[in-house]
Amino acid sequence: MKQAALAAVLAGVALAGPGLRPAQAATLKATLIAPQDDARLERSRVQRAYLGHPTGPAADGLAVAMEEGRFELDAAGHEIALTTSEAASLEAAKAAAQAAEKAGAAVLITDLPADWTLAVADAVKLPVLNVGAADDRLRQQDCRARLYHLLPSERMRADALAQLLVSRKWSKLLLLTGTTPADQQRALTVQASLKRYGLQVVASKPFKLSADPRERDLANPLLLTGGATYDAVWVVDSDGEFARNMPYRTVLPRPVVGDGGLVAVGWHAQFERYGAPQVARRFAKAHQRPMTAQDWASWMAGKALIALATAQPAGTKAPTAAAWTQTLPKLSLDGSKGTPLSFRAWDGQLRQTLLLTDGQGVIAQAPIEGLLHPSNVLDTLGADAPEKLCKVAR
Structure with missing residues (x-):
């Protein structure tokens, strides 16, 4: 408007x-x-x-x-x-x-x-x-x-996806990360969520969309998803163009999450x-x-x-x-x-709460049912009080 x-x-x-x-x-x-x-x-x-x-x-x-x-x-x-x-x-x-x-x-x-x-x-x-x-x-x-x-926050979105992966017992992940500074920073956030919920990165690879023929392999889904055994592929792509083309293009028939496939959103x-x-x-x-x-x-x-x-x-x-x-x-x-x-x-x-969607409908809500917290289960999404780095008083 x-x-x-x-x-x-x-x-x-x-x-x-x-x-x-x-x-x-x-x-x-x-x-x-x-x-x-x-x-x-x-x-x-x-x-x-x-x-x-x-x-x-x-x-x-x-x-x-x-x-x-x-x-x-x-x-x-x-x-x-x-x-x-x-x-x-x-x-x-x-x-x-x-x-x-x-x-x-x-x-x-x-x-x-x-x-x-x-x-x-x-x-x-x-x-x-x-x-x-x-x-x-x-x-x-x-x-x-x-x-x-x-x-x-980005951490809340990453935690929501990590909770779903844990609930499905998809514990071994292939992590694909873009080359931009934003992607690199967001990948660190993803890794913090994976550590929090005990998920394992079996391989981590960079991708890059480029018009340079010498770099075409960096955007090839088959090359990127080969050579490892994993339960799901997590794509960190702030731009969104690469991630949207990943589902159904992996070597193994596995789900794609992150910025493509299954995505955590506020609405x-x-x-x-x-x-x-x-x-x-x-x-x-x-x-x-x-x-x-x-x-x-x-x-x-x-x-x-x-x-x-x-x-x-x-x-x-x-x-x-x-x-x-x-x-x-x-x-x-x-x-x-x-x-x-x-x-x-x-x-x-x-x-x-966050919604996990493939774009066609809402697959699940996070926090995932059954998850516990000492005071408020919503605080399982994002940095909890013991993890805070904020020093200001409110």
């Missing part, structure tokens, strides 16, 4: 009939900061619809949440004024955040790369809801006290439980496309805004940034995933 369209939807929230809204409605101001000319939404990439990748702007999910929360906001006597700012660089994102804070915003929502997200969090004293960056370092060594994450439009079909239908009707994990994250950011606003008694002042900071960790949110969702105290990550 373009900025003007989002503004129209939000205007509908703010301008609900006079008989429904108190005259002195309090306004909660928020700003979404998104990339200008987002490379993730380049036309050919959107048409390919890689699993785990966005196919539309974060504003779409927010708009659906705002529409759904219209009645609650009316009843509580509050409004949400949500604006969108586009940034072409890290410095532009930082400037947009500072401008939003000066204009009275109480919270920021970011759909930005990791470094840009950190720049925004460091530039203001406002809570920041991250809906675009899955990097684990934002939850670990580069965490910030007022930075919260709606999108599941899939074919999830058929806990009210999810109704959410997916509302989104598809509003935006003429299936709802993705990134859309779900921005939808949850909107739900968080509504939860805070409606928690205030009618006629009271709108929450301040300080009130947000105190209230966010206490929120219990309904994400249509079958369990209440809350933010972890040690890294600001939203606890949530």
Whole structure:
């Protein structure tokens, strides 16, 4: 949804009939900061619809949440004024955040790369809801006290797949990793998950998509998957083009997981439980496309805004940034995933179930049934409290 369209939807929230809204409605101001000319939404990439990748702007999910929360906001006597700012660089994102804070915003929502997200969090004293960056370092060594994450981390996604592999007794893995820095970093995350769940890498090989004839063997599925005995092939491919072509092309008849074949995501439009079909239908009707994990994250950011606003008694002042900071960790949110969702105290990550999908339907949910945890089974996905590297206090 373009900025003007989002503004129209939000205007509908703010301008609900006079008989429904108190005259002195309090306004909660928020700003979404998104990339200008987002490379993730380049036309050919959107048409390919890689699993785990966005196919539309974060504003779409927010708009659906705002529409759904219209009645609650009316009843509580509050409004949400949500604006969108586009940034072409890290410095532009930082400037947009500072401008939003000066204009009275109480919270920021970011759909930005990791470094840009950190720049925004460091530039203001406002809570920041991250809906675009899955990097684990934002939850670990580069965490910030007022930075919260709606999108599941890479570690959470890797843990979800590792749990399924353990439950199926597919313990021996062939690991194929791309040559980009992002792939190399994500491969380390995968290996941490494999170690956590006692899975074994029997062979690890690099792949590379290249037009150079001398490198064609680095993209040959038969050559890459030969010479080893394994129960499954795990592909680490941040781009997505290589991974999507791996299923059914391995030497041994084995499942493919990771960034192709079976993929762990925060949401899939074919999830058929806990009210999810109704959410997916509302989104598809509003935006003429299936709802993705990134859309779900921005939808949850909107739900968080509504939860805070409606928690205030009618006629009271709108929450301040300080009130947000105190209230966010206490929120219990309904994400249509079958369990209440809350933010972890040690890294600001939203606890949530993950969906394992092949693109046609949802094969399983993680945490896998039967898995145990001392306090909250959702904390088996991602860095648990004893593993935390985040040193800030929330």
